[in-house]
Amino acid sequence: MGGQVARWQYLNPGKTLAETLNISHKTLLYVEGVTVSFDGFRALNDLSFYVDLGELRCVIGPNGAGKTTMMDVVTGKTRPDSGYVFFGQTINLLELDEPRIAQAGIGRKFQKPTVFESHSVFENLELAMAGDKRVWPTLRARLSGEQRDRIDEVLGIVGLREQARGLAGALSHGQKQWLEIGMLLMQDPLLLLVDEPVAGMTHQEMDRTAELLRSLAGRHSVVVVEHDMDFVRSIAKRVTVLHQGAVLAEGSMDDVQQDPRVVEVYLGE
Amino acid sequence: MIIRAMKDDTGGQILLAVLLAAVLLVPILSLAVPDSSPLHLSTYTVTLLGKYLCYALLAVAVDLVWGYLGILSLGHGAFFALGGYAMGMYLMRQIGDRGVYGDPVLPDFMVFLDWKELPWFWQGFDMFWFAALMALLAPGVLAYLFGYLAFRSRVTGVYLSIITQALTYALMLAFFRNEMGFGGNNGLTDFKDLLGFDLQSDATRAGLFVASALALGLGYLACRIIVTSRLGRVTVAIRDAESRTRFIGYRVEQIKAAIFTFSAMLAGLAGALYVPQVGIINPSEFSPINSIEIVIWVAVGGRATLYGAAVGALMVNYGKSLFTAVFPDAWLFALGGLFVLVTLLLPRGLTGLLRQRSAG
Numbered sequence: 065m066g067g068q069v070a071r072w073q074y075l076n077p078g079k080t081l082a083e084t085l086n087i088s089h090k091t092l093l094y095v096e097g098v099t100v101s102f103d104g105f106r107a108l109n110d111l112s113f114y115v116d117l118g119e120l121r122c123v124i125g126p127n128g129a130g131k132t133t134m135m136d137v138v139t140g141k142t143r144p145d146s147g148y149v150f151f152g153q154t155i156n157l158l159e160l161d162e163p164r165i166a167q168a169g170i171g172r173k174f175q176k177p178t179v180f181e182s183h184s185v186f187e188n189l190e191l192a193m194a195g196d197k198r199v200w201p202t203l204r205a206r207l208s209g210e211q212r213d214r215i216d217e218v219l220g221i222v223g224l225r226e227q228a229r230g231l232a233g234a235l236s237h238g239q240k241q242w243l244e245i246g247m248l249l250m251q252d253p254l255l256l257l258v259d260e261p262v263a264g265m266t267h268q269e270m271d272r273t274a275e276l277l278r279s280l281a282g283r284h285s286v287v288v289v290e291h292d293m294d295f296v297r298s299i300a301k302r303v304t305v306l307h308q309g310a311v312l313a314e315g316s317m318d319d320v321q322q323d324p325r326v327v328e329v330y331l332g333e
Numbered sequence: 334m335i336i337r338a339m340k341d342d343t344g345g346q347i348l349l350a351v352l353l354a355a356v357l358l359v360p361i362l363s364l365a366v367p368d369s370s371p372l373h374l375s376t377y378t379v380t381l382l383g384k385y386l387c388y389a390l391l392a393v394a395v396d397l398v399w400g401y402l403g404i405l406s407l408g409h410g411a412f413f414a415l416g417g418y419a420m421g422m423y424l425m426r427q428i429g430d431r432g433v434y435g436d437p438v439l440p441d442f443m444v445f446l447d448w449k450e451l452p453w454f455w456q457g458f459d460m461f462w463f464a465a466l467m468a469l470l471a472p473g474v475l476a477y478l479f480g481y482l483a484f485r486s487r488v489t490g491v492y493l494s495i496i497t498q499a500l501t502y503a504l505m506l507a508f509f510r511n512e513m514g515f516g517g518n519n520g521l522t523d524f525k526d527l528l529g530f531d532l533q534s535d536a537t538r539a540g541l542f543v544a545s546a547l548a549l550g551l552g553y554l555a556c557r558i559i560v561t562s563r564l565g566r567v568t569v570a571i572r573d574a575e576s577r578t579r580f581i582g583y584r585v586e587q588i589k590a591a592i593f594t595f596s597a598m599l600a601g602l603a604g605a606l607y608v609p610q611v612g613i614i615n616p617s618e619f620s621p622i623n624s625i626e627i628v629i630w631v632a633v634g635g636r637a638t639l640y641g642a643a644v645g646a647l648m649v650n651y652g653k654s655l656f657t658a659v660f661p662d663a664w665l666f667a668l669g670g671l672f673v674l675v676t677l678l679l680p681r682g683l684t685g686l687l688r689q690r691s692a693g
Binding site: 139180 | 564578
């Protein structure tokens, strides 16, 4: 039923997808019994996973554990063979395509930073800004003073004010990662999926990123996939360990690290 | 809006200024200056220039989808030809009973095929407004359907280019058939007049030149308005990182279909202005090589600048006129060689060379 509402919602311009979101149970994302196979290999194996409103969650796991596939399923890039994925209680994400999932309030940062290199940093944020993204309104769109202020605010948050007029292609690797997080913020999503935000960063850059992500939790739910354990320890309240496409353990960083199954997976038999 | 679109576009400003000067000067030099004067422009030259302007508009349309949206269309000749056929059908109906067979309604080729009445799809083409509308709608609807299906299936890159090429080839084969009702192999020709003006007269030719120049100018402005809008920035974003654009919430296939459709309509307009000037439209306009030539004009002029496409179309076609007069058989080799040279040595085209010089 809920899925039907979501599917036809775009025909009803009075109410956006984001407005139909029902989170009265305080759980923002439901992933239940999801299985994804690629040529017989089970990337996700009956995975169940929940994200609460406003929490900052880290997802860790060895290579091939299904971390990126899980994000692909939530954002509509990959369709699961079985299972349910709901955003709030009513929006069935399996019935929506990527742009509609984004409009519903889920933003994603990819492992490899992808920004629009031939646009300026400012324009990258402008393009990502929440709003009516259909053809005609986009042609007519003009930045209001309020929107400029918002872009400026986000430029401040991600520390790119000085580069605002420069081309995004000219940014350093770390700056591109921040710009991408900034683009996520412009979409004003309820849920941010952040894939390996500190890969290739210096320690200083890592500290800033940790601070940034911590400041985002609360207003947004943030799911971070990361390999770097020090980084995970520095930001996570709750950690989910994936292994062979399913949840192996969940809890605080200390609990998880003492779990013998986790130790075995990470250190080998 | 126009001022904002043309700000920071020196090349475009020059192009529009030249077009304006041509609109004012060419009719005077052709009609008011006596034949004996060295400044006189012959009707042949005026028609040739008008033809080049139609090509330039076609090139601008291709640059919009190739340079800004990243779709290498090898089938834009089809949209050009469809616009041309719509205009050709109007011109055929205008002939009336002055045809060889003297039938008041049926064009000559239908009488020849022993058809008794006008097919349904020829209805309405006796009215100019209808034909003009069809010159835009026929390419537009085809481009939208094609684009909707191709972009929804996420066909991109080389595969998409090949399908566009197949599209124009299929249309060529279809239009060659007499049963299609578009004059088969011979196409549509022997036109007499347009809106009551004799197509052979100098004044009509000058008028068509002016119309082509205005169409190029307005088409250029419309494209500039698009590429300087947020929609234009989204278009470039799609070109550079399509899936990223999707993940920030843009319906990529709809935006692609919209831009592709608009470009096809511009190509149709160019075709509709081209046909009365050359006096014939036949299926060879659909031939794949034509569509490839357009891409070469854009590459030579400089991609993703719009004005570069217009400059490329004018220069290559002027070169073609000169070259084919001397070595008529070697043109395709010269064209192919030009494409290879530009791709290897001038990836940003001739206008890119000028920009580099003025910048450095």
